[in-house]
Amino acid sequence: DIQLTQSPSFLSASVGDRVTITCRASQGISSYLAWYQQKPGKAPKLLIYAASTLQSGVPSRFSGSGSGTEFTLTISSLQPEDFATYYCQQLNSYPRAWTFGQGTKVEIK
């Protein structure tokens, strides 16, 4: 199975900061990568799909980039509602085991 490694696992930041989270795949996955935000006690929310396409309704301060094995999620100016855990997920066509990264928790500094 394809493994995804997110870094950092934990991030402390202030409102207004620019934040970047990296997701590395153990083998090439083209652009078959999605990013999710999850708040405590809630279901995950899709932010980005196909590595860089913003899901409808998601604020433009969120952006994604990358292809192959290295991907990034960037929050251009962190807002209070953005403190959450973020996960990447690969949806490569083969093998069909759509693994998630281990998560990155973004907390208030």
Place this chain on the structure above:
Amino acid sequence: EVQLVESGGGLVQPGGSLRLSCAASGFTFSSYSMNWVRQAPGKGLEWVSYISSSSSTIYYADSVKGRFTISRDNAKNSLYLQMNSLRAEDTAVYYCARLMAVAGGFDYWGQGTLVTVSS
């Protein structure tokens, strides 16, 4: 409005069985592939199983293969997960999630149902 509502979770003894359901509304259920994803307490997300819109293609994570069975009833707009031979490590919140397009991402999720495997 798209809604996914899971049910069927609860406390079950090791080796026992449980059947989860996911009721879908607000979209043409028969046109979308669906998934189950779980999250153990305090842990990350784990994809569990996938079923195509017509049930012709099904995949499982290695951790549940041979024990869990995914199915759907398009006439009832419902998704199911039959879980047999349950283990303590299957304890988790189970979410159903819609695949938005081929390899696009899971765009809608239910609220989750908690399964606890314990004696």
